[in-house]
Amino acid sequence: MSEREASGAGALDGARYEIVVGLEVHCELRTRTKLFCGCPNSFGDEPNTNICPVCLGLPGSLPVLNRQAVEYAMRIGEALHCQVRPSIFHRKNYFYPDMPKDYQVSQYDEPINVEGWLELPAGKRIGITRAHMEEDTGKSTHMGGAGRIGDATHSLVDYNRAGVPLVEIVSEPDIRSADEARAYVSELRAILVATGASDGKMEEGSLRVDANVSVRPAHSATFGTRCEIKNMNSLRSLGRAIDYEAARQVDVLQAGGRVVQETRHWNEDEGRTSSMRSKEEAYDYRYFPEPDLVPLVPDEAWRESARCALPPMPGERRRALAEAAGTDPASVALLVELDLDGLVVEAVAAGADARIALNRAANEVAADLEGARRLSPASFAKVVSMEAAAKLTATQAKQVLAALLAGESDDPEAIAARRGFEAMDTTALEIVIDEVIAANPEPWERFKGGDPKVAGLFVGQVMKRTKGKADGKAVTSILRERAGGG
Amino acid sequence: MPDSLSADDVRHVARLARLDVTDEEVELFAGQLAAVLDHASDIEALDTHEVPPTAHPLPLVNVLREDEVTPGVERDEVLAMAPAAEEGRFRVPRILGEAP
Numbered sequence A: 001m002s003e004r005e006a007s008g009a010g011a012l013d014g015a016r017y018e019i020v021v022g023l024e025v026h027c028e029l030r031t032r033t034k035l036f037c038g039c040p041n042s043f044g045d046e047p048n049t050n051i052c053p054v055c056l057g058l059p060g061s062l063p064v065l066n067r068q069a070v071e072y073a074m075r076i077g078e079a080l081h082c083q084v085r086p087s088i089f090h091r092k093n094y095f096y097p098d099m100p101k102d103y104q105v106s107q108y109d110e111p112i113n114v115e116g117w118l119e120l121p122a123g124k125r126i127g128i129t130r131a132h133m134e135e136d137t138g139k140s141t142h143m144g145g146a147g148r149i150g151d152a153t154h155s156l157v158d159y160n161r162a163g164v165p166l167v168e169i170v171s172e173p174d175i176r177s178a179d180e181a182r183a184y185v186s187e188l189r190a191i192l193v194a195t196g197a198s199d200g201k202m203e204e205g206s207l208r209v210d211a212n213v214s215v216r217p218a219h220s221a222t223f224g225t226r227c228e229i230k231n232m233n234s235l236r237s238l239g240r241a242i243d244y245e246a247a248r249q250v251d252v253l254q255a256g257g258r259v260v261q262e263t264r265h266w267n268e269d270e271g272r273t274s275s276m277r278s279k280e281e282a283y284d285y286r287y288f289p290e291p292d293l294v295p296l297v298p299d300e301a302w303r304e305s306a307r308c309a310l311p312p313m314p315g316e317r318r319r320a321l322a323e324a325a326g327t328d329p330a331s332v333a334l335l336v337e338l339d340l341d342g343l344v345v346e347a348v349a350a351g352a353d354a355r356i357a358l359n360r361a362a363n364e365v366a367a368d369l370e371g372a373r374r375l376s377p378a379s380f381a382k383v384v385s386m387e388a389a390a391k392l393t394a395t396q397a398k399q400v401l402a403a404l405l406a407g408e409s410d411d412p413e414a415i416a417a418r419r420g421f422e423a424m425d426t427t428a429l430e431i432v433i434d435e436v437i438a439a440n441p442e443p444w445e446r447f448k449g450g451d452p453k454v455a456g457l458f459v460g461q462v463m464k465r466t467k468g469k470a471d472g473k474a475v476t477s478i479l480r481e482r483a484g485g486g
Numbered sequence B: 001m002p003d004s005l006s007a008d009d010v011r012h013v014a015r016l017a018r019l020d021v022t023d024e025e026v027e028l029f030a031g032q033l034a035a036v037l038d039h040a041s042d043i044e045a046l047d048t049h050e051v052p053p054t055a056h057p058l059p060l061v062n063v064l065r066e067d068e069v070t071p072g073v074e075r076d077e078v079l080a081m082a083p084a085a086e087e088g089r090f091r092v093p094r095i096l097g098e099a100p
């Protein structure tokens, strides 16, 4: 079977086929120590300096569950609207150098969180099948052969990461496009960061995404055969990999072939997926209950405290901001993502104009997130109000905001005064406008005749003569008045 | 339930556990494993409908520790026990495929 050309990725015949995606996200928990031992959970340390008999699986060692890891897992479950339940741990047996014990401790048929959902900013709900706890594996480096596993001469293993607590979040196959997959991961990441459980760093591997991708004829009720795609380490590569894989499967089907269920590896440089191993002998992990660990049965008080530990989730914050600003939640997603929603909500509560506040926050403030940290809602509200009351022109308001963000002062009025920004009184403005009209008799006739193209000329001339102090909206309204348009 | 187990079943289980077994051992273990399975299948004669699965023989739940760092082991001491080490890491032979 010929593999699709990488350059052709994304050319899915959208009218005839539908993409179906389910995602598995592994999230490293931000605990101080590992899941079953007191070794530090820390990224980037010297190899094999955070290891002990428990995480090395030495004979006679006993695992003891980390209370904080359970707390984080429950917070994730609550934030994803899951049932948080009694759970047990299993051994997943396999032989691979990254697991020194030759098994991974994971939750199998009795996971801590089941049946939840996540709402995308656009409003669609994606089902969460489960969110269970397990331990991470070690890290192997392949030596020789340019680091590729197939060409390596040998490998070196670092067990610092072995035993680090993970929560694996498995979605239902509810995702229908690469864009939706990216939106899901981005929303999930924001939720995980909000719970305090994760630092959300995909590039450091603390958030890892595998995608189950299949295609089916449009309007089909049954699912196609899926492939599991691994090794995507950014939202961008997730989207590219899904589009490539879906197009590859459509090619196979259109050529009269069958999609083979297998695990495929995404190669970022080549922009394609390739088969990782054949499933001739399906993996038999011989799961059995971990005899060294007892059941985990969180009582209602503990679950309640995990619920109480949660700050407002991104979806709630979008709704709060949208309500405060009189707009729809999807349109304010970026402000919440940038953590600027509080600023706008407070400014609007203090009486600032919502439309201007949203606008200035999404543009000027968003462009200087460093400066945004020292911008108080009160001074933000003040500058927005000055603009709304036409005490500042839009251009002047942007300059005052820039000075606030740069930390020049926290008093918008003082900043405006220092720059000589004072509102032109209407009489003075009218005099200038009449001068400009008098100097341009021919364009003025066209303006009166309703030619919109000359409006810019008049506003520009007025701005020039007032050195930018005039308010553009005021100028336009006086011009209309003079033209008899009211 | 089986009162015998095929030689292939035994070889499959042995392979999963990475055990090297001789043909004589396959025959020996087939009989022994079948006896174990038969014993377990006695339970099937009982109605266990209302009995929850036993997760652990001890009546304990929620054995937890606080999230506090405790001393580990010296790297050099551990690496000295390994068949081979390099650059502070365990050296293993060429790996034949990606992790499952």
Ligand SMILES: [Zn+2]
Pocket: A034, A037, A038, A039, A050, A051, A052, A053, A054, A055, A056, A163, B072
């Ligand atoms: Zn350890």
